[in-house]
Amino acid sequence: MTSPRPGIDVPDHRGRTGLDRAGRDLDGNPDVRVTDVELLAAGWHVMRRTTLQVRGPSGEWETQQRETYDRGNGATVLLYDPRRRTVLLTRQFRYPVYVNGHPDGMLIETAAGLLDDDDPATAIRREAAEETGVDIGELEHVWDVYMSPGSVTERIHFFAAPFDGSTRRADHGGLAEEGEHIELLELGIEEALAMARDGRIQDAKTIMLLQWAVLDGPFAASTAEK
Numbered sequence: 001m002t003s004p005r006p007g008i009d010v011p012d013h014r015g016r017t018g019l020d021r022a023g024r025d026l027d028g029n030p031d032v033r034v035t036d037v038e039l040l041a042a043g044w045h046v047m048r049r050t051t052l053q054v055r056g057p058s059g060e061w062e063t064q065q066r067e068t069y070d071r072g073n074g075a076t077v078l079l080y081d082p083r084r085r086t087v088l089l090t091r092q093f094r095y096p097v098y099v100n101g102h103p104d105g106m107l108i109e110t111a112a113g114l115l116d117d118d119d120p121a122t123a124i125r126r127e128a129a130e131e132t133g134v135d136i137g138e139l140e141h142v143w144d145v146y147m148s149p150g151s152v153t154e155r156i157h158f159f160a161a162p163f164d165g166s167t168r169r170a171d172h173g174g175l176a177e178e179g180e181h182i183e184l185l186e187l188g189i190e191e192a193l194a195m196a197r198d199g200r201i202q203d204a205k206t207i208m209l210l211q212w213a214v215l216d217g218p219f220a221a222s223t224a225e226k
Contacts, residue, residue, distance in 0.1 A: 007042035031055040045071040075124035075157040076112035078209040081165035091183040120157035
């Protein structure tokens with residue numbers, strides 16, 4: 001008799017079941033059929049191996065397998081002070097980049113976090129308050145992006161919001177009980193862009209939002225002329 005499988009038949013440590021069902025009911029693409037889903041790991045996040053039938057250009061069906069890492073969706077926000085022409089970024093240790101060649105693992109980023117059970121706007125207000133101490137007022141939605149579509153399911157919702165840098169008091173943020181030790185960096189937009197160019201800023205979402213800020217956002221030439 002097969003033992004009950006955590007995350008499939010019985011709840012795992014996060015109370016989840018049916019983790020092997022994801023994707024089995026997809027029907028939006030007539031050239032793709034999901035035939036099997038294998039749960040490989042269910043720690044904090046979930047890894048699956050999915051078997052697909054894919055119809056190629058010749059009309060023949062091919063069997064393919066894909067491994068996906070499901071960590072949920074997230075949100076990020078560029079906090080900017082339009083009067084001072086600054087942006088507020090975070091700096092914290094990220095082990096995955098450290099083990100993959102980053103000199104010290106201390107990555108400079110926009111405030112970000114997982115949605116958990118919240119909508120994107122609510123989630124990023126929560127995360128920004130926890131990481132930077134800034135309570136966000138009006139949010140501007142920028143775009144929604146799949147950041148690593150070859151293997152990671154995550155979609156990140158991008159936002160921007162103004163803040164008053166002259167009222168900021170703290171230089172550190174994060175929740176100590178979650179192991180977050182975050183340094184805050186308020187940088188001029190020109191300096192931040194220079195750091196992206198020379199490699200001091202290597203985080204994709206941050207580079208995207210900095211470039212958006214000067215191309216279409218608060219620091220665009222057309223905006224500055226108003």
